[in-house]
Amino acid sequence: MLPLKDKVALITGSSRGIGNAIARKCAYAGADIVINYRKTGGTSQEQGGQLCKEIEGIGRRAFMVQADIAVKDSVKKLFAETNEKFGRLDYLILNAAKAPFKPFEKLFERELRQLVETNYLGNIFCIQEALPLLEKSSGKIVFISSLGSRFYNPAYPLGSMKAAMESVVRDCAEGLRSKKILVNAVCGGIVKTDSFKVLRQYWEHIDMLPDTLFVEPDEIADVVVFLCSTESRAITGQTIIVDRGLSNAICRLPEVKSKE
Ligand SMILES: NC(=O)c1ccc[n+]([C@@H]2O[C@H](COP(=O)([O-])OP(=O)(O)OC[C@H]3O[C@@H](n4cnc5c(N)ncnc54)[C@H](OP(=O)(O)O)[C@@H]3O)[C@@H](O)[C@H]2O)c1
Incomplete structure (x- = not known):
């Protein structure tokens, strides 16, 4: 029995990276997908198109919507098209993120605005627009967070938005309890996606981490599928850390480094 059979999942920012892996896993778990x-016009749209074809190839429905989550009207269009196409929504996966890699004191005003508009407001816009649909399906919301929500990194202002969103997850879990909507987050460790290529330029010792401490996109996607499935029905308001133990081993890192 497929855990998400005949459900509909919308994954923000699913053309590339972790979102792409989540969309694929949800489709193989039986869901129809909004990418x-x-x-x-770039590789992002191209990769999203390839995923769309792959999902249709396994007999599920999929369609792509261009929408900037930072823009309220764009978000309205995203959910209106989802409703028009599928007539329902069961899972909202808040994955899209975009932020500069530099310390707060060096951020230009437009970068600060983008940080908040994409990574905080954009997620709230999505939740607001998804609610009428999620209410009908007693659906689920899963936010993709990162270790920056709880650990300092001078080049990662996105961490503060992740911390704010983990708090929103707790608030919404209580606020939406009466509507039977479960809200959780997956906090990922370090994943080698396109954004990692930029991060490594600003994180001096990151290449010294052993490969075993890097997380695969699929490992995050598996936990998202679990949080969408009925097996997780008793979990809400939680953030599950999926980092192969990196944060737990943080006090041993100098030892790891000296052995290299
Ligand atoms: N990589 C890591 O180490 C890591 C670890 C833990 C958590 N995470 C989190 O996992 C999520 C995905 O990360 P990733 O590394 O896979 O990112 P990525 O490779 O940079 O991909 C980002 C995706 O988000 C989309 N996106 C960006 N801004 C958007 C917007 N305003 N509206 C709609 N879509 C937008 C991008 O679409 P376009 O290409 O069209 O812009 C792309 O599909 C993020 O929330 C990130 O913080 C990442």
Whole structure:
């Protein structure tokens, strides 16, 4: 029995990276998929298109919607098209993120605005627009967080938005309890996606981490599928850390480094 059979999942920022892996896993778990991306005409749109075909190839329905989650009207269009196409929504996966890699004191005003508009407001816009649909299906919301929500990194202002969103997850879990909507987060460790290529330029010792401490996109996607499935019905308001034990082993890192 497929855990998400005949359900509909919308994954923001699913043309590339972790979102792409989540969309694929949800489809193989039986769901129809809404793939969202922001940038038109590039490799992002191309990769989203390939995923769309792959999902249709396994007999599920999929369609792509270009929408910038930071723009309220764009988000309205995303959910209106989802409703028009599938007539329902069971899972909202808040995965899209975009942020500069530099300390707060060096951020220009437009970068600060993008940080908040994409990574905080954008997620709230999505939750607000998804609610009428999620209410009908007693659906689920899963937010993708990162270790920056709880650990300092000078080049990662996105961490503060992740911390704020983990708090929103707790608030919404209580606020939406009466509507039978469960709200949780998956906090990922370090994953080698396109954004990692930029992060490594600002994180001096990251290449010294052993490969065993890097998380695969699929490992995050598996936990998202679990949080969407009925097996997780008693979990709400929680953030599950999926980091192969990196945060737990933080006091041993100098030892790891000296052995290299
Ligand atoms: N990589 C890691 O180490 C890591 C670890 C833990 C958690 N995470 C989190 O996991 C999520 C995915 O990360 P990733 O590394 O896979 O990122 P990524 O490779 O940079 O991909 C980001 C995705 O989000 C989309 N996106 C960006 N801004 C958007 C917007 N305003 N509206 C709609 N879509 C937008 C991008 O679409 P376009 O290409 O069209 O812009 C792309 O599909 C993020 O929330 C990230 O913080 C990442």
